[in-house]
Amino acid sequence: MAATPLGEDTYPEPLQTRERGNAGLWRVVALSISLVVIAAVFSFYGENIPADVTLTFVGLLAVAGVFCLFGLAAGLFKFANGEEKRTVSRALVDSLPYGAVVADRDGKISYVNAHYGTFSGAMVNGVPVGVSRLFAGQSEASEAVYRLSRAAKDGRTAIEDIRLIGGLGGSHTDSSRPFWYRVAIRPLPEVDGGRKPLLVWSVEDITRDRENNESAFRDLQRAIDYLDHAPAGFFSSDAHGRIQYLNSTLSDWLGYDLAEFNSGQLSLGDIVRGDGDSLLMRGRGDGEIGTEIIDIDLVRSNGTAFPVRLLHRAARMAEGELGETRTLVLDQSSAPDSEEELRAAEVRFSRFFNDTPFAIATLDTNGRIVRTNAPFSRIFKWSGEQKSLELQPLADLIGEGSRERLAKAIVNAGAQQSVIEPVDALLTAEGDHAVRLYISGSEMSAGSPERVNVYALDMTDQRKLEAQFAQSQKMQAVGQLAGGVAHDFNNLLTAIIGFSDLLLLKHKPGDPSFSELMQIKQNANRAAGLTRQLLAFSRRQTLRPQVLELSLIVDDLTVLLKRMIGEKINLGVDHGRNIWPVRADVVQLEQVIINLVVNARDAMPGGGAITIRTSNVTAAETEKFDFEGMVAADYVLIDVQDTGTGMSAEVLDKIFEPFFTTKDLGKGTGLGLSTVYGIIKQTEGFIYPVSVIGVGTTFKIFLPRHIPAVNEITAKGPAATPVRDLTGHERILLVEDEESVRNFSAMALRTTGYEVFEADGGEEALEILEDENFEIDLMVSDVLMPEMDGPTLLKHVRKKMPTLKVIFVSGFAEDSVRRDIEDDQSVEFLSKPYSLDQINSKVKEVLQAALRGSQE
Numbered sequence: 001m002a003a004t005p006l007g008e009d010t011y012p013e014p015l016q017t018r019e020r021g022n023a024g025l026w027r028v029v030a031l032s033i034s035l036v037v038i039a040a041v042f043s044f045y046g047e048n049i050p051a052d053v054t055l056t057f058v059g060l061l062a063v064a065g066v067f068c069l070f071g072l073a074a075g076l077f078k079f080a081n082g083e084e085k086r087t088v089s090r091a092l093v094d095s096l097p098y099g100a101v102v103a104d105r106d107g108k109i110s111y112v113n114a115h116y117g118t119f120s121g122a123m124v125n126g127v128p129v130g131v132s133r134l135f136a137g138q139s140e141a142s143e144a145v146y147r148l149s150r151a152a153k154d155g156r157t158a159i160e161d162i163r164l165i166g167g168l169g170g171s172h173t174d175s176s177r178p179f180w181y182r183v184a185i186r187p188l189p190e191v192d193g194g195r196k197p198l199l200v201w202s203v204e205d206i207t208r209d210r211e212n213n214e215s216a217f218r219d220l221q222r223a224i225d226y227l228d229h230a231p232a233g234f235f236s237s238d239a240h241g242r243i244q245y246l247n248s249t250l251s252d253w254l255g256y257d258l259a260e261f262n263s264g265q266l267s268l269g270d271i272v273r274g275d276g277d278s279l280l281m282r283g284r285g286d287g288e289i290g291t292e293i294i295d296i297d298l299v300r301s302n303g304t305a306f307p308v309r310l311l312h313r314a315a316r317m318a319e320g321e322l323g324e325t326r327t328l329v330l331d332q333s334s335a336p337d338s339e340e341e342l343r344a345a346e347v348r349f350s351r352f353f354n355d356t357p358f359a360i361a362t363l364d365t366n367g368r369i370v371r372t373n374a375p376f377s378r379i380f381k382w383s384g385e386q387k388s389l390e391l392q393p394l395a396d397l398i399g400e401g402s403r404e405r406l407a408k409a410i411v412n413a414g415a416q417q418s419v420i421e422p423v424d425a426l427l428t429a430e431g432d433h434a435v436r437l438y439i440s441g442s443e444m445s446a447g448s449p450e451r452v453n454v455y456a457l458d459m460t461d462q463r464k465l466e467a468q469f470a471q472s473q474k475m476q477a478v479g480q481l482a483g484g485v486a487h488d489f490n491n492l493l494t495a496i497i498g499f500s501d502l503l504l505l506k507h508k509p510g511d512p513s514f515s516e517l518m519q520i521k522q523n524a525n526r527a528a529g530l531t532r533q534l535l536a537f538s539r540r541q542t543l544r545p546q547v548l549e550l551s552l553i554v555d556d557l558t559v560l561l562k563r564m565i566g567e568k569i570n571l572g573v574d575h576g577r578n579i580w581p582v583r584a585d586v587v588q589l590e591q592v593i594i595n596l597v598v599n600a601r602d603a604m605p606g607g608g609a610i611t612i613r614t615s616n617v618t619a620a621e622t623e624k625f626d627f628e629g630m631v632a633a634d635y636v637l638i639d640v641q642d643t644g645t646g647m648s649a650e651v652l653d654k655i656f657e658p659f660f661t662t663k664d665l666g667k668g669t670g671l672g673l674s675t676v677y678g679i680i681k682q683t684e685g686f687i688y689p690v691s692v693i694g695v696g697t698t699f700k701i702f703l704p705r706h707i708p709a710v711n712e713i714t715a716k717g718p719a720a721t722p723v724r725d726l727t728g729h730e731r732i733l734l735v736e737d738e739e740s741v742r743n744f745s746a747m748a749l750r751t752t753g754y755e756v757f758e759a760d761g762g763e764e765a766l767e768i769l770e771d772e773n774f775e776i777d778l779m780v781s782d783v784l785m786p787e788m789d790g791p792t793l794l795k796h797v798r799k800k801m802p803t804l805k806v807i808f809v810s811g812f813a814e815d816s817v818r819r820d821i822e823d824d825q826s827v828e829f830l831s832k833p834y835s836l837d838q839i840n841s842k843v844k845e846v847l848q849a850a851l852r853g854s855q856e
Contacts, residue, residue: 091684095631098204101131102188104196105153119203120168131183131201140164144183152185152199159184161206180210219357226356233308233329237280241268250329255301271298280312280325298329307332359435359456361394364449367410368393371450379435379458380427394454398425398435406437413441413452424459434463493833496524498744501836505751524833545583545683547708550614550636551575557590561597568607571597576615582636583706588679595676596640596699603644603697613639617702627688627700634705635685639698646693655689726840727753730777730847734758735765735793736809737785741832745780748836749843762788766796774800778847780830780839783810794827805850807842809834 038057093100099116103109112128121134132149135141144160151158160183167179181203188198227234233250237243242264251258254271268280280294294310311328359376361369368391369382376382380397394410395403402425409423423437438455500521507513554573562571593612600610617635647655656677680687684704691697732754736742739760746756757772759765762785769776779797783790790808797804811832830842 088682088684098182098202101128101201101203102198103130103152103201104198105155106196107132107152108196110198116203119205131185131203134168134203135162135183138162138164138168148183148185152201155187155197155199157184157186167207179205179207182206223356233331235271235327235329237268237325237327238264239323241280243267243271244324253300253306253329253331254298272296280310280314280327359454359458361454361456362450363394363410363452363454364391365410365414365451366393367395367407367452376456379433379456397428399428402426406439409437409439410452413439415441434459492740493524495738495740495744497521497833497835498741498748498839500524502744502747502751505836545585547581547583547706548586548589549579549581550638550703551579553586553589554593554612554614554638557593561594564594564598565601565610569601569604570609572609572611574611574613576613578616579614580616580634580636580705581708582703584683584703585679588683592676592679592701593638593640595673599673600640600642600644600697603642603646608643608696610643611639611641613637613641615639616705622702627686630686630688630702635702636705638701638703640701641696641698643696646695646697647689647691648693652689652691656687726837726844728844728847729753729755731755731772731775732757732843733765733768733776733779733781735760735762735779735781735785735790737761737782741782745839748839751836752840754843761785762790762793762796765793769797769800776801776804777850778805778807778843780807780809780843783808805846807846 094114096113096115099119099122100111100113101109101116102111107130109128109130112122116128117123119134122128132145135145141162141164144162148158148160162181162183164179164181166175166177168181183204184202186200188200190197228248230247230249233247233253235243235246235250243266244263246254246256246258246261246266248258251261256266272280291311291313294312296310297305297307300306309330309332311330312325313327314323314325356373356375359373359379361372361376364370370391372382382397395406398406402423405423406425409421423439425435425437427433427435436457436459438457440453440455441451500517503517504514504521507517554575558571558573565571597610597612604610615637617637619632619634622630622632622635656673677687680701680703686702688700688702689697690700732749734742734746734749734756736745736758737760742758742760746758749756757768757776759768765779765781781790781793785793790810794806797806805828807828807830809830809832828842828846830839834842
């Protein structure tokens with residue numbers, strides 16, 4: 001389902017409409033043939049057919065015609081429109097992972113994206129319904145929907161989480177499972193033109209997030225349950241001796257109801273006999289943190305003594321004051337009667353130790369592994385087998401960059417220092433596997449080598465997300481910078497190329513200055529090519545998409561490519577059968593193929609082979625690929641394969657970054673592949689490199705399959721423009737804030753006979769229009785200008801001159817410019833930099849079209 005653009009009252013067409021349209025077409029053809037046959041029968045045998053039969057047949061046709069007319073009026077039938085042209089912005093909105101609906105405060109829908117249509121009940125007879133109606137009939141959602149509806153009426157921002165058993169419309173197979181939806185609403189900025197204020201509704205299925213949160217909560221509850229039901233007591237107290245926590249085991253031993261226990265309700269004096277609480281509050285005399293073993297009696301709630309052994313640790317604050325304490329309580333009232341009972345206690349502790357959700361290891365003072373739990377073996381890929389009689393150091397399992405910090409942390413932990421910073425490290429077993437290590441000291445029984453505890457958390461997924469976010473931010477910033485530089489540079493190039501053209505009118509080929517002027521113009525055109533690369537990287541270049549047959553495009557390039565790669569390299573072309581058409585800019589697509597072939601040539605200095613393949617890839621096949629970010633759909637695949645040196649994983653990670661190159665200094669700008677990436681992305685495709693060192697590299701380009709309309713023509717390239725008379729006498733308003741560009745453009749138009757009025761901005765342009773009583777034939781305006789830009793100027797001009805022809809000039813993509821124009825039916829586009837012939841040709845073409853329109 002395609003997204004419906006703002007400002008239109010049409011709705012996205014369901015995906016099945018094409019199939020239904022084809023079936024309906026065959027039915028219409030069959031009916032037409034039947035009627036032709038019947039008409040022929042009446043023509044040849046009309047005299048032999050009784051009159052009453054003829055009248056009956058005519059009457060049936062009349063009844064069928066009246067029924068069809070009523071059906072069209074009632075909406076039972078409708079004429080199918082052509083498939084809506086997809087743009088980058090619509091593809092981006094359609095790829096959002098949540099449903100989006102734009103409507104006014106009264107609920108009239110102006111826009112829906114593709115994801116919204118996936119919700120059960122979102123589409124009724126091919127027409128989307130509002131969010132309030134989507135949740136209608138769901139009693140669990142009624143209150144939340146009411147609050148959202150009130151917020152929509154008031155134009156306020158609101159957000160609600162809705163829980164539904166079985167999901168929307170009960171469409172899920174598990175009807176007893178709860179599903180969660182996050183519904184939000186926010187107002188859009190007001191726009192001119194009398195449009196009602198609009199709001200954006202978003203509907204997101206957050207069931208998985210909720211389940212993950214609940215799973216994490218269950219894990220936490222399980223960890224607490226482990227501690228509560230451990231075969232030992234545990235309690236914690238603050239610096240004043242107030243008990244903050246005690247586990248279920250200890251509360252049972254002491255006879256307290258844990259359900260009635262509140263933090264701070266009991267103190268150490270309440271549960272420790274005599275002056276024993278002073279032993280727990282004093283800490284170590286040297287101020288260091290350590291674990292003390294204290295044999296003492298606790299007091300049950302009924303006043304009886306309870307002999308225990310305490311493993312007690314008191315923390316110190318930064319200022320040296322006593323902090324919270326942690327105390328493990330072992331029951332000494334009865335020793336195990338047999339070795340089997342002691343073994344059973346060890347087994348219970350081992351199960352608890354190995355069932356934790358994080359990795360644990362104990363080390364000796366030299367950082368060697370003494371004991372680990374099961375998650376440690378899984379995360380660190382550690383079998384536990386020692387390569388020698390000595391214990392294996394933990395440092396062998398992590399990357400070299402973190403070993404020094406780990407060694408320092410182990411030393412600090414062995415010295416019982418209170419604050420030890422966690423250590424972030426990569427594992428040697430898997431270079432991209434990240435962990436965070438928390439290290440603390442431990443005092444075990446005499447003779448035990450265990451002196452340091454290590455707790456490890458798996459941070460791999462979080463690190464990948466952080467890296468992807470940082471990379472996207474960097475690429476976006478560089479793209480904005482490249483686009484801005486290209487825009488300003490285009491203004492300079494427009495003036496250079498334009499004034500060169502004006503001078504060439506005065507200096508013919510026999511003139512001594514002619515060659516120098518041609519050199520200036522040629523170098524300016526080369527610089528214009530560089531700006532196009534920058535705009536392609538930032539995805540802001542102007543594309544002229546056409547319906548293309550890729551096999552023809554590749555075949556036409558073969559002669560040129562063979563000349564470029566030389567005789568040492570063999571070029572092969574392999575086309576699949578019945579290649580689907582694609583919609584792309586033929587010039588930019590040729591640039592992509594040429595760029596990849598040239599790179600392949602440079603990777604094979606000693607010769608080799610390059611193969612270009614084209615094939616169809618179905619949506620079912622794309623689901624089997626593991627390419628990141630690729631959406632399952634029908635694609636046409638272009639493979640550019642070489643037998644060169646290949647690329648390492650480090651190079652592949654940076655291959656599309658701007659200004660990154662593996663070529664020698666001065667032999668590459670680093671913009672080639674970033675330009676290729678920008679062109680493919682702007683064409684709504686995907687590109688992925690697959691490389692093996694010593695074997696070669698294959699660039700895989702996936703372009704979306706295009707299904708042409710009935711009257712759409714599949715082209716191989718742009719049509720040639722015939723030469724015309726470029727002179728004229730019309731009145732033209734030229735609006736341009738860049739003085740050099742404005743001077744050249746005015747001179748170019750006046751040279752061909754036009755009367756030109758110049759304005760350096762929107763305000764001055766409006767003043768000129770008022771002085772001339774709005775009697776001009778054409779307005780040529782820059783898009784980006786200070787104070788008042790081109791689209792804003794157009795809104796003011798439309799109030800007085802609704803049919804005026806306008807040419808917008810910009811260095812950015814035409815699609816990005818048109819998105820800012822509410823009514824662009826009479827607006828043409830001219831991209832910078834432009835030459836003398838280009839501006840005169842465009843002006844003549846627009847004026848002639850206006851003249852033909854007025855005559856009709």
